[in-house]
Amino acid sequence: MTTIALEALDLAALLCSRVCHDVISPVGAIVNGLEVLDEEKDPEMRTFALDLVKKSATMASAKLQFCRLAFGAAGSAGASIDTGDAETVTRGLFGDDKIKLDWRAPRILMPKNKVKLILNLCLIAAGTIPRGGTMSVDVEGQGDEAAVRILAKGNYARVPAGIAALLAGTPEHGNVDAHAIQPFFTGLVAREVGMVVAVRSEPEGIVIEARPVVAEAAVAGEDTLDDAAGTALDHAAGTALDDAAGAALDLADQMRTAAASDAPLSRFNAA
Template identity: 40%
Template sequence: MAMKSHEFASLLCSRLCHDLLSPVGALNNGIELLADEHDPEMRARCLDLLAESARASANKLKFFRLAFGAAGGFADVVDTREAKAAIEGLFGGDGRIKLGWMVEEPTMSKAALKVLLNIALIAGDALVRGGNLDVGAERHEGGLDIVIRAEGNRIVLDPELKQVLIGAVGEDDVAPRAAAAWLAHSLVQEGGGTIQVADGEEGMLLIGASLPA
């Protein structure tokens, strides 16, 4: 039986709340500190921290809107520059992760773009000490190939995420932290495609998705 829409919505809400808790909590703490702080230098520092937390919250929301939501209205295709900006906003703010963009296609279907964003999210999260995140996509007569490569000193991929991506976990066993993996798997499966994960080489993670035309 396919996962019901409200069950998947619950997974996504849990994931969103988890990811937004830190920057929104920092905003709340910063406002409380600012209210009690009278030293000009410390107030300036509090304002900087508030601005940083606000940017992080906004970037996460922009990414999740495109990766999980109905961004772009009802159009069949979305500008791939939106995906690049979303990934840069999510991972590029502190300089820990360097994005390599190798997507020449000007547009992609919403489903394909969501697959790209969600596997990029998984690969980027695996770069716990930073590194390089390369995003590539190539269209051919048979369809579209998407490849995400993460390279860094330490890569940690949750084994459950890998199992969900390749379809080795039952729907009833999907945890909120695997929402992105489940969405990518479901979209690729619905399109008759496949996802491959290669994490055997130390310091390297490859996630590929093939989507038929």
């Protein structure tokens, strides 16, 4: 299937729509809380409204800070971003205790787009555990060979339908809307940094991996080599077995012939 190429304006519009969708709920809650503060005189209600405003403002700020790194050109003056900053905004995003974050990635400077990829993979991982759970984030290797592995575990964990096609840039229905733009954008970022993303369900949970294309090809080559070696060994073993069976049959024929002619059997050597 042909990879879809969105126009720059369409991509920007869809990403803006996604960001607005993420922040509209806490911003709306802030407005509601302020209205209560303006109209209510009851101290208990005012305390409740003030608490709502504080929590919603914190949530909106966390979402915007995360989106700034994940989608925007944060730190565009430099080529690298501290993964510690990525951890901070991710913890802020999942600070409601619904998802427990286990950030195992070392604190290093990484290329900006690789950090974007990690953050977007975290969003995809969160979508695989809609009822909450745990998410562990690992970065293995260094430099261009660095690979990302995220494990999401929780009740009713599942791989979202169509996610692989969106990551590959080939959505099933041939178009992308605001709901699907995030995984589609993740695939764009992955290809930009020369990595391939895989999402699969395993007994331990949902595994999301991003590996350099060269490393992925090497793994595929090793698998092919292993298959070829296994086939060769099977063939060799089969040939040896056939040869042994043939030799045994020849020996049996010779023994039958000797027995029929009363020749001594001691002259036959099974070796």
